Amino acid sequence: MLFIFISIMKHVTEKQRETPVIATPEVLVVGAGPAGMGAAIAAARTGAKTMIVERYGIVGGNLTVAMVNPVFTFHDIHGRQVIRGIAEEMVQRMTARRISCGHVTDLTFDNASMTPFDPEGSKSILFGMLEEAGVKILLHSLAVGTQVDGGFVRSVLIENKSGRQAICPEYVIDCTGDADLAAFSGAPYTPGRKEDGAMQPATLYFRIGGVDVPALRRWMKENRQLLKDSPADEEIDSQKAIALLGLNRQVEDAIHSGELDPETAPRILMYELPNSQFSVNTARLQKIDGTDVNDLTKAEIALRKQVLQIHAFLKKRIGGFAESHIIDTGIQAGIRETRHIQGDYTLTEDDILNGKSFDDGIACGTFAIDIHPPHGREQIFTGSGKVVYEIPYRALLPQGLNNMLVAGRCISATHAAFGSIRVMATCMAVGQGAGVAAGMMAKSKTTVREINAAELRVQLIRQGQYLLNAGLKDEVDESLILKRTDGSGEKAAHYNPFLNKNEKHV
Numbered sequence: 001m002l003f004i005f006i007s008i009m010k011h012v013t014e015k016q017r018e019t020p021v022i023a024t025p026e027v028l029v030v031g032a033g034p035a036g037m038g039a040a041i042a043a044a045r046t047g048a049k050t051m052i053v054e055r056y057g058i059v060g061g062n063l064t065v066a067m068v069n070p071v072f073t074f075h076d077i078h079g080r081q082v083i084r085g086i087a088e089e090m091v092q093r094m095t096a097r098r099i100s101c102g103h104v105t106d107l108t109f110d111n112a113s114m115t116p117f118d119p120e121g122s123k124s125i126l127f128g129m130l131e132e133a134g135v136k137i138l139l140h141s142l143a144v145g146t147q148v149d150g151g152f153v154r155s156v157l158i159e160n161k162s163g164r165q166a167i168c169p170e171y172v173i174d175c176t177g178d179a180d181l182a183a184f185s186g187a188p189y190t191p192g193r194k195e196d197g198a199m200q201p202a203t204l205y206f207r208i209g210g211v212d213v214p215a216l217r218r219w220m221k222e223n224r225q226l227l228k229d230s231p232a233d234e235e236i237d238s239q240k241a242i243a244l245l246g247l248n249r250q251v252e253d254a255i256h257s258g259e260l261d262p263e264t265a266p267r268i269l270m271y272e273l274p275n276s277q278f279s280v281n282t283a284r285l286q287k288i289d290g291t292d293v294n295d296l297t298k299a300e301i302a303l304r305k306q307v308l309q310i311h312a313f314l315k316k317r318i319g320g321f322a323e324s325h326i327i328d329t330g331i332q333a334g335i336r337e338t339r340h341i342q343g344d345y346t347l348t349e350d351d352i353l354n355g356k357s358f359d360d361g362i363a364c365g366t367f368a369i370d371i372h373p374p375h376g377r378e379q380i381f382t383g384s385g386k387v388v389y390e391i392p393y394r395a396l397l398p399q400g401l402n403n404m405l406v407a408g409r410c411i412s413a414t415h416a417a418f419g420s421i422r423v424m425a426t427c428m429a430v431g432q433g434a435g436v437a438a439g440m441m442a443k444s445k446t447t448v449r450e451i452n453a454a455e456l457r458v459q460l461i462r463q464g465q466y467l468l469n470a471g472l473k474d475e476v477d478e479s480l481i482l483k484r485t486d487g488s489g490e491k492a493a494h495y496n497p498f499l500n501k502n503e504k505h506v
Contacts, residue, residue: 033061
């Protein structure tokens, strides 16, 4: 008789093993999303021996993996471009290849500009920018740990089809989006909102093809009362790429009838891409922790069901979509918020609302404080481009570590401030700031807190970065001067609590 013994074990003890060191770069960037792209290219352009590690088989992160579209936002409401550098170079290459129409007006969230693009076509451009800069690329590799000695990260452990490997860099830039390396290394962090750990919900972007765009424009004119701020004919006609936001009551009716999942965002939001394609940002799932594999699994399954429902809703209710089809969905669900490192400085909503500059400012932002609700339905949105603020270098410094920088959405910022700094253009600019800093340190062999902030700003400007109080000439696109700056959020299910000075900041 065969006896099967089942023991319940809480832990498994692995044998000690030696892990081969495969690289010793001066600068190691982990995560090839917008921040990682900016960081790696910038570091390599300083002359530093630079390597980037990415867990997927493509680079671009939210640009390509999660298919977030369009890129927000390069301009303030006066048409002044405040994000330039590597991010703008990427846009120019996309425009030259006709996979983007460049910076255009936006009728959705009062953004000064939006930059739609073809995510498939952008992949080769991003690879090309890394290769031209001389960055060593390693794909299909997941960072799983670090070894820290005396506040210095001595090695980063990765796993891939070749097994477990180690990389021993002089400086590390954590661009994982979730501050994975900082957390592995024992740096303190805050998960989500400080008071309760609540995080912005997950979203799955998807692309639709086969849209009759002239029919959609006609439908928008005939049904303007369903759209945010009821755009006039000339506003609809002048949009180089359609941006549509509204139908909140129709969505709520569909939720109540069971046509749409109750978790679905309370409005339709979508953007026209090249070749009559549309990117849809309406799927939504709350109470998802992007650092928990069970939550991630739940999100992937639930959101893909929502995509089919939302597409059926569009075909039924919006002109031009009757013969449309789903092209694809993101490789993974888009995760808006997880960990925020506790840095030497924490960026706050007051810093953003007051357009604060810093002696160690390394990048600018002008996107709104945009908080998709961790709970409930209403979305907070302050309006983009009304102020321009800087992100200080100190917000990139995880406490207790001497050779690590963090770039991207997981820098040191409050939950509300994070609502602004998390977008892709800003993240790429912050990444460029981190990359130039790391390249400078590789030459001087200093720690992250010994860098000369004034010299860092000089080097960033030489790389094309825009900074405040630097005497730089304004670049203004008059076609992007925003005519609407305080539109109503009623049909978009969003509001601005900061308009009431007596109301507590969220």
